[in-house]
Amino acid sequence: MTRTPDGLCHALIDAARKAGAEAADAMVAEGSSLSIEVRQGALEHAERSEGIDLGLRVFVGQRQACVSASDLRPETLQAMAERAVAMAREAPEDPYAGLADPSQLACDWNLSALELFDSSDEPAxxxxxxxxxxxxxxxxxxxxxxxxxxxxxxxxxxxxxxxxxxxxxxxxxxxxxxxxxxxxxxxxxxxxxxxxxxxxxxxxxxxxxxxxxxxxxxxxxxRLGARKPETGSYPVLFDERVSSSLIGHLLAAVNGSSIARGSSWLKDAMGEQILPDHLSVVEDPFRPRIAGSRPFDGEGLPTQQRAIISEGVLTGWTLDLASARKLNMQSTGNAARGVGSVPSPSQWNIALTQGTDSRADLISGMGTGLLVTSMIGSTINPNTGDYSRGAAGFWVENGEIVYPVNECTIAGNLRDMLRSIIPANDARTHLSRVVPSLLVEGMTLAGN
Structure with missing residues (x-):
């Protein structure tokens, strides 16, 4: 039996059919990694790992089950299939579970255009x-x-x-x-x-x-000499290093699983103004050399470029097949999965419209407030969007940075925060989430 990922997937599917599965999908992940850490001029830690993981999902009617292993022997593949089918027969029915219809599947893609792999020699x-x-x-x-x-x-x-x-x-x-x-x-x-x-x-x-x-x-x-800022209401500028977390909270709120459960602060906001009308959030899974790029999703559906927010207006949820069926909609090709888990919705590469002003321009115009460069912990209410996080950064007075700040808390409501954001033009375009520094007016700071 071939041990290529392709061959192993088909061997798992064949074993599932023989074990009584009505439908099945398989995923094989093979990889190697090497990491080196130094300290005080000497080697501190070196780690190399190599491995291959197998995942099998089977369906018996509307019942499903997943199993995984890292053993490639034929008897292991057979045991995986038999165990998965036995588990599925005992699982509760899920009316939304099931594979994609063949007409939905990705059938043509150009991997070379995505440039996902550097073919140069592995570094020693x-x-x-x-x-x-x-x-x-x-x-x-x-x-x-x-x-x-x-x-x-x-x-x-x-x-x-x-x-x-x-x-x-x-x-x-x-x-x-x-x-x-x-x-x-x-x-x-x-x-x-x-x-x-x-x-x-x-x-x-x-x-x-x-x-x-x-x-x-x-x-x-x-950061030396950091102190607590004064408590009050001030503008807060989220540095480009941390600003993507704000858009991350927005993306979590439009995730199809949250929407289907009714546990999102944006569950009734389709078609509403979420961001300023000159800003959009666009997903593009076809950007070359970017970690979030991919030709198809975890259910074999083609990925697509789409505007999640268009000119400030929420235009769509992020859906896999199951969440789409629950909402009586179509999948957006956003299923992510691991070898031992069922698919769930996830975004790929995301970009927020950049502004025209530099970060320095926003600092100059913000008067007195806080520039946030790092954050710890979080309390985000998924139903209301209430937001509270520990923060550190720099205090700004009269449009100039005057001293570093730590041990403070910033709070607000994500609806209000996002509706008034002002973006800079400093986003790093090689990241999977391209988000510039973001200025938010009137947040609550708890310090001294």
Missing amino acids: PAVLQADALAAETAGLAVSGVNQVQSAAAGYGSHKVHMAATNGFSGGYQRSSRSISCTAIAGSGTGMERDYDGDSRTFQSDLRSADEIGQQAGMRAIE
Whole structure:
């Protein structure tokens, strides 16, 4: 028996049919990863992993069950199929479960245009260690940095293949390359830390280790002497490093699973103004060299470019087959899944319309307020959109940064916050979520 992902998928489906499944789909994920971490100029940790995971989902009528394994022996595949069918026969009926109709399936795609895999040679451990050491050295070279908590470099390569009894069969391969650094400045209770990092599909796109280490060090130094801000209502500027979390809360609220359960603060907002009328949120799964790109979803349906928010107006939910059936709608090709789980809705690459002003322009015009560069914890009410998070960053007075800030809480309501956001023009376009710095007027700050 072939052990390619394609061959294993079809072997699992054949075993499921023999075990009594009326329909089935299979997923095989094969990959390897290598990570190197250094500390004080020496190797701190090295880890390499290789493996292959098998997943099988079977249907008996409207009952379904999933099983997974990492053993490729034929007897294991047979046992997986028999166990899955036995589990499905005992599972409760789900009127919305089932594979896609063959007419819905993706049947033609251009993987080369997506550039998901860097075919250059896998970097040797010594190359990754050199990158990590370079980042650490650059971080330590920043005046005032006491130590580098960690500096790391990594590489990964992964293959995924899916097949189903409805006729679908397809797969792709991904690669990733990363460098990161976390620097520490100050001492005792005045100690501060910050980080920088980069992760790309292609090695040639990766920022230099020197730049990453230096940026981590400079960010740590800038945070020294942090204090609590005054309590009150102020404008808050979410730095580009954290602003995507606001759009993330919006995306969670339009997820089809939440909508079908009635547990979303946007459940009745279809067709309503959610953002300012000059802003849109567009999903594009076809961007080359981007982590969220893919030719088909976890149920074999073609992915598509679509506007989730068009000129400020909510135009659609994010749906897989099950949530679409519950809502009497069509899937948007947004099913995500793992080898041991059923599909669920998820967004791919997202971009928010950028503004015309720079981050510096927004700071200059905000008067007195808070620039947020990091956040911890969160309390988000999924039914009302009430928002509260711990934050740190910089206090702004008369349009200028005057001192670093920590140990404060920012609060508001996501409906009100999103309706008034003002975007900068500083989004990093190589990320899967392209979101610039965002200014929100009149949030509540709890500090001193």
